[in-house]
Amino acid sequence: MTDKPEILFNKASVEGAELEHIRAALESGHTSSSGPFSARVNELLRAETGAADTLLTTSCTAALEMSALLLNLQPGDTVIVPSFTFVSSALAYVREGARVLFCDIEPETLGPDPRHLAELLDDSVRAVVVVHYAGIACDLDGIREVLKDRPDVAIVEDNAHGLFGRWRGRPLGSIGRFATQSFHDTKNFVCGEGGALVLNDPDDVQRAWVLYDKGTDRKAFFQGFVDKYSWRDTGSSFGMSDALAAYLLGQLEQRDVIQAKRRGVFERYAEGLAPHAEALGLRLPVVPEHCEPAYHLFHVLMPDHETRTRVMKELKEEGINTTFHYVPLHDSVGGRQFSARPTECPVTTDISSRLMRLPFHNNLTADDTDRVVETLVRSMTGV
Ligand SMILES: Cc1ncc(COP(=O)(O)O)c(C=O)c1O
Known part of the structure; x- marks a missing residue:
């Protein structure tokens, strides 16, 4: 055990006018969904992603569920999902009656492997979910090539990690028919629990708002197109409270500051570990030249499972919190x-x-990052 201060794995932080905005939302009396703060967040997200429209949801999971409803899934339909992702990327489609097909990942970006995708693709497939792990674009060239003769198969970008990352200059979240964002308090931009559905096809907008409401x-009705509103379709109560949209707006207004801080943490880890990586058999994140990361997290690949277990334990004893990711879905009971x-x-x-x-948040100091690097190297070399 150590007497050094604990280095937390994650810590959400107030970065700008969040508290003022929340106060204003509460004082205005409008804290349900689709209020003035939601409008401002949607405007910002549309401007940043070029989306046809965006809808703020209670979580990324809820946004994935909306994408599943919009796909009009029928019995016998399947959705291809990477095995290396969070449960929600698969669960949302299963809830709508589809079956999933788990795709392996390719070892560089840790996104879906286009070769395995090509093997899995058959007439039952309605959609392919892609994850930009850590906020680094997956192999979209390869995936789009596999799908080039299947315009009926939608790409859903589960962009929980990727907001403000880029692929070939294009914003992550702007490439699929749908993209989903997470504002859970472990993400780059937070409001406790929250998400967004990004609609890149204008044809989805009208129905999406019905499902949402x-x-x-x-x-x-509120736009004045009908004189009363009534039940039209399936749906649920997917909307984010305007009090949380106020919180989120405060975060998103600071996007340049937040992303610069996170980039600083990422680069300091990468620079600190690079000289040791080969000797220790550590693999650092791979950032392809045409990708601009969203700096969601920093991971290392350890030489083997036993070393990971031992090093995580030793770092914990030194007050440093690390974690693993993800438990494969194809092998799970639900999967x-x-x-x-x-x-x-x-x-x-x-x-x-x-x-x-490794520990990763907006306000991780250079001293903390250096301590993590030194302790990790020491634990792996045993000196
Ligand atoms: C790739 C991915 N998708 C979806 C989610 C679920 O996000 P939320 O908690 O906002 O529903 C997560 C959560 O960590 C995730 O990592």
Whole structure:
């Protein structure tokens, strides 16, 4: 054990006018969804992503569920999902009656492997979910090539990690028919629990608002297009409270500051570890030249599972909190139950057993980062 201060794995922080905005929302009396702060956040997100429209939701999970409803899934339909992702990327489609097919990842970006995707693609597939792990774009060239003759298959970018990252100059979240964002308090921009559905096809906008508003045309009513609103379709209560949108606006207004801080943490880790990586058998994140990361997290790949377990324990004893990511979905109880058929995802199994995430948040100091690097190197060399 150590007497040095603990280095937290994550810590959400107030970065700008969040408290003032929340106070204003509460004093205005409008704290339900679709209020003035939501309008400002949507305007900002639309301007940044070029989306046809965006809808603020209670979580990224809820946004994925909306994408599943918009896909009009039928019995027998399947959705291809990476095994290396959070449960929600698959669960949302399973709830709408689809079966999932788990795709392996490629070892560089840790996003879906286009070669495995090509093997899985059949007539039952309605959508492919892609994750930009850590906020670094997956192999979108390869994925789009595989799907080039299947315009009926939608790409859903689960962009929980990727807001403000770029691929070939284009914003992550602007490439698929749908993209989903997370504002959970572990993400770059937070409001406790929250998310957004990004609609890149204008044809989805009208129905999306009906699904969002408990299956009613409430939005069209407030826009003056209908003289009363009524039940039209399926849906739910997906909307984010305007009090949380106020919180989120305060965060997003500071996007340049927040992203610069996170970039600083990422680069200091990368520079500190690079000279040791080869000798220690550590692999650092790979950032392809055409990708601008969103700096969501920093991970290392350890040489093997046993070393990861030992090093995580030793870092914890030194007051440094690390974690692993993700437990493979194809091997999980739910994954086996809800997949159309078992698939092999050996890269996912291997990466998941060796990946370790280092402490990462906006206000991690250079001293903290250096302490993590030194302790990690010491733990791996045993000196
Ligand atoms: C890739 C991915 N998708 C979706 C989610 C779920 O996000 P939320 O908690 O906002 O529903 C997470 C959560 O960490 C995630 O990592």
